[in-house]
Amino acid sequence: MTDYSIFPKINATLNGSSAVLLVTGRALIARGKMAAHRAVMLTALATSSLFLVSYLYYHYHVGSVHFRGTGWTRPVYYTILTSHTILAAVILPMVIITLTRALREQFDRHRTIARWTFPLWLYVSVTGVVVYLMLYQIFV
Numbered sequence: 001m002t003d004y005s006i007f008p009k010i011n012a013t014l015n016g017s018s019a020v021l022l023v024t025g026r027a028l029i030a031r032g033k034m035a036a037h038r039a040v041m042l043t044a045l046a047t048s049s050l051f052l053v054s055y056l057y058y059h060y061h062v063g064s065v066h067f068r069g070t071g072w073t074r075p076v077y078y079t080i081l082t083s084h085t086i087l088a089a090v091i092l093p094m095v096i097i098t099l100t101r102a103l104r105e106q107f108d109r110h111r112t113i114a115r116w117t118f119p120l121w122l123y124v125s126v127t128g129v130v131v132y133l134m135l136y137q138i139f140v
Helices: 007-030 034-062 073-103 107-138
Strands: none
Touching: 007 034, 007 107, 034 073, 034 107, 073 107
């Protein structure tokens, strides 16, 4: 029998790395460092993509993991999880559009959608780590 217990930590690490890379990429473009911004944002895309593959693989084999917290923590957890899940579905096409516009050098159009994509993608990455902590570390 295969042990899948490492996957939640891998997934949280990939999500956390994506968040750090997103903030770094945003800071780089604010300083006008376009080449560095591009490299960091492509790395953020890679870590988020690896996360998605790892997440789907894990849950395909393990199924759903139930939250064990009680009391006030339950509505907090489910509020975070619900917003995270909805925005995770929304962010995927936004990232693709944002990336496509950048690669086509349509920088005005890229900036227009990136203003929305960045905070939503960052929120999804950070709340992914929060969900992990609540599900696998705090309320076990």
